[in-house]
Amino acid sequence: MNTRFLDACWGKPVDRVPVWLMRQAGRYLPDYMRVRSKCTFLELCKTPELATEVTVQPVDILGVDAAILFSDILTPIEPMGMELDFTPGPVFAKPIRTMADVEALKIPKMETDVPYVLDAVKLLRKELAAKVPLIGFGGAPFTLACYMVEGKGSKDFAALKKMMYAEPEIYAALMDKITTMDMEYLNAQIAAGAQAIQIFDTWGGMLSPSDYERYVLPYTQRLINGLNRTNVPVIHFVKGAGTMLEIVKQAGGDVMGLDWHVNLGKARDILGDMAVQGNLDPTVLFAPKEIIEREVKRVLDENAGRPGLIFNLGHGILPTVPPENAIFMVDCVHRLTQK
């Protein structure tokens, strides 16, 4: 198996810089659309054979150094008792607004409530045995709360922020319950065979550094502390963390995911010897090849040869990117860093 992704997570030297893309399985790939056209997104998530097929697609097509389980951060919220739909963005018919709503939430039994996730992990480990490591993932408690309280995507998640500031005891009870669920969910993925875990905090960066420290950090810290992490690196991606890296670092992950608003070298200066993942602007994949190469080289130059780099985009790949540009980007990283 190709171990350069796991080696880089641990800060070990590698023969070339490993690369994968957030949201690497998805609508920009015609192969994904072929599978997806026959079922809904949730059916795809709940059918281990199909989830396995679309997870492996980008490994073979792009030549990336890691696979990420095909699922969604909201998959384990449905068995907490919240009806979920994708249109294509997530929609909860009855968002959480009161203490009674929080109290009604269940902590799922992972083996019986999300068996398809664990079965997909097991199937994937067999499929990927001779290829690349498998990353499991979940949402950070804060980002999950954003969707559960708002009921859908939003520019400012005002409903959640209102609860956070005006009804702090409801917020705390909700975050506490989500954190407990998340820990069990991610530990179940690890037990099933996930070789690394990524925690997605897509919305953590919309808070001020002091609010992040007060309202988000304690929960993510408890989550990461509670994971069975022996030999399983934890990648913590907080979009918008660039202005508060020293605070986000306290959450305790092994690898810091970076978006493109921060200079990767400056981020590394702040983070010390912690490994990093990132951080190409996803829209660069719409550019001509020479610009893609220039931008890949710029990120690598900012890293200045330090070990512990996993190359990635600074957020998910966009659905209208030409696959050949993603293939070219992966090749650039490998070619420019080959020892």
Ligand SMILES: Cc1c2[nH]c(c1CCC(=O)O)Cc1[nH]c(c(CCC(=O)O)c1C)Cc1[nH]c(c(CCC(=O)O)c1C)Cc1[nH]c(c(C)c1CCC(=O)O)C2
């Ligand atoms: C916030 C968030 C969600 N889901 C996720 C996040 C965190 C990462 C991020 O910030 O992008 C994480 C996620 N969602 C999906 C994956 C699969 C693994 C991968 O290839 O990275 C992962 C890691 C599949 C998906 N999740 C979704 C799709 C598209 C669904 C389809 O096929 O119709 C896929 C492939 C749907 C989804 N799911 C979610 C949204 C906002 C949407 C709609 C946005 C969109 O249309 O892209 C919630």
